[in-house]
Amino acid sequence: MRLLTFLVGLMVVGLPVFAQETSDSSAATADHYIADNLFIYMHSGPGRNYRILGSVEAGLPVAVLETNTEKGFTEIRDPDGREGWVESQYLIDTISRRTQLPLLSQRLADSEQQLNRAQSRTAALNKELAQVKQQNTQLQAELNQAQQSVTALQQQVGDQDAQERYRMFSYGGIVAGAGVILGIIVTFIPKRRRRNDNWM
CATH class of the missing domain: 2.30.30.40 (SH3 Domains)
Incomplete structure (x- = not known):
């Protein structure tokens, strides 16, 4: 035993x-x-x-x-x-999932932060884009006004040139007519006789 x-x-x-x-x-x-x-x-x-x-x-x-x-x-x-x-x-x-959970939570938090930063950046870029579009619209309106002013000035200059040419043509016609009339008048004026200095 x-x-x-x-x-x-x-x-x-x-x-x-x-x-x-x-x-x-x-x-x-x-x-x-x-x-x-x-x-x-x-x-x-x-x-x-x-x-x-x-x-x-x-x-x-x-x-x-x-x-x-x-x-x-x-x-x-x-x-x-x-x-x-x-x-x-x-x-x-x-x-394990228990170990993965905090890692995934941290990655999710990091992704959310990156998304928030990207959204903030996108909002800022959209705001800048809206400002640029507004400035572009204003500049386009100013350009249209400037083009209209240039067109109006060109029209005024053209009108002034036409008026000046018409005035010069009128003045030339008047001068020419006056010359013709003066020439006709001169032809009808009797000539003065010369004195004969050879008296006997």
């Missing part, structure tokens, strides 16, 4: 050592996460029959210290520095 008790005691003590010897060692990495929507127990050894050290919440990043593929357990270190064994099926190598 004592021998049987001694053998059972040896098996209980030697089982964790044997399990650790058959485990696959790997470097500690922090790129694994506890699967979402659950929490798992952390054991002191690679099996459910080992003492429970505590629980690990879903989504927490953990560092993988060692993996026992035969037992399906992995030794991890949680963010609090605790080390223990958890079932490998509950470990994932993609970032």
Whole structure:
């Protein structure tokens, strides 16, 4: 009876050592996460029959210290520095939704800030565009007025040139007519006789 008790005691003590010897060692990495929507127990050894050290919440990043593929357990270190064994099926190598949530929230906040800045910039550009359009309209109106003034001045100059040419033509006709009349009058004026200085 004592021998049987001694053998059972040896098996209980030697089982964790044997399990650790058959485990696959790997470097500690922090790129694994506890699967979402659950929490798992952390054991002191690679099996459910080992003492429970505590629980690990879903989504927490953990560092993988060692993996026992035969037992399906992995030794991890949680963010609090605790080390223990958890079932490998509950470990994932993609970032958990719990970790993604603050990152996505920050990205969303950054995107909203960028959108607000872009909207503010767009509003400022639209305001500047409206001012430029208004200035363009005013300049176009001023240009139309200037063109109308130039056209009116050109018309006035043309009218003055026509009047001046008509005046000069009239003056020329008057002078020419006066010359003709004067010539006719001169022809009818009798010539004075010369005095004959040779008197006998």
